[in-house]
Amino acid sequence: MTRIELDGVEKTFGSDQVVAGVDLTMPDGELTVLLGPSGCGKTTTLRMIAGLEQLSGGELRFDGQRMNEAPPERRRVGMVFQSYALYPHMTVAANLSFGLASRPNRGPRRRAKAQERARVLEIARLLEIDHVLDHRPRELSGGQRQRVALGRALIREPDVFLLDEPLSNLDANLRERMRMELARLHAELPITTVYVTHDQGEALTLADQLVVMHEGRIRQAASPALVYDRPADTFVAGFLGSPGMNLWTVPAAGPGGAGDRGDVRLASELLAMHGVGTEATTVGIRPEHLELVRGEPGLAARVRCQVRVVENLGSHLLVHAALASEPGSAVVVKLDVGSGVRRGDRIELGAREDHVHLFDLETTRRLEPAGRGGAVVVVAGDGAREAAGAR
Secondary structure: OOOEEEEEEEEEEOOEEEEEEEEEEEOOOOEEEEEOOOOOOHHHHHHHHHOOOOOOEEEEEEOOEEOOOOOHHHOOEEEEOOOOOOOOOOOHHHHHHHHHHHOOOOOOOOOOHHHHHHHHHHHHHHOOOHHHOOOOHHHOOHHHHHHHHHHHHHOOOOOEEEEEOOOOOOOHHHHHHHHHHHHHHHHHOOOEEEEEEOOHHHHHHHOOEEEEEEOOEEEEEEOHHHHHHOOOEHHHHHHOOOOOOEEEEEOOOOHHHOEEOOOEEEOHHHHHHOOOOOOOEEEEEOHHHOEEOOOOOOOOEEEEEEEEEEEEOOOOEEEEEEEOOOOOOOEEEEEOHHHOOOOOOEEEEEEOHHHOEEEEOOOOEEEOOOOOOOEEEEOOOOOOEEEEOOO
């Protein structure tokens, strides 16, 4: 297995900086997911690791060895692209064994035919495509073609496995099944893996380390649970989650020291705990953490709004509302199907202390309660690494 290190890695195309000073370590045997919107630099970063793009600055290391100038064939990587890139005139077996024929072996360049056949069958069984070895790509389903593409990369016994949005061409049901297959595959073959996607479900399901990128920079790198529960800034808070986190600006100077913008009110104890004085702050609450207020004491935040649209999704209601005094504002909440909320209702929502997130209005960075420390959170901007404890 291989430890990958990116130290101040940059990539420019002409005057455009696509990747800007990325510092990141991808541990041995772990699956690192690069997640972000289109154009954030995640695929370019993957291609630099593969050797398909040259670095404009910084250093790339595999197990401490500089790889900036190493050609792709020396990096011992297996790569699966968004397009399956299978040879249409070859059978599945031939597509798989082609990787063995072109692999730079440590010993003889080509293995004996018997060894090749054994290796092809081994990989085919692992991916459950051994019954279609005599088929050609046009005779396969989308999922089977994706498995062949995975197998062609794995059969080379790579030290690093790189996947660039490998499931994006599949329909929703098949994509979900293949996601589970990839999780199983990584558990059985713990190869250092870098996975690029814009799909949050894939990222949260598969990642050991989740890296959120935006405008060529890393906004946060941590475990999926930490990134979801404690987003490093307002970009991560709004981007991760479906729907994303509700965000409002709230002035802190109110009666009794409470934050109050009329329809959004924060408890004074919550603000004091986060060191917020008289300045305004950004408050964030995820849709699933808002609840209908029915006289419960101890809520750290309260929101008054008017319902605009109610979506019944079977397992829950997705309620779209607006702050009561600001018709153009947005509030999204997930409620039980039996909550009885209807379009036009005026409702009050609340959230408990552990589910209310505060962010600095100027820097957009997360504000932590006093005395909390522990896990590393990477924040864009000055490249600092902040100590912040798991919630």
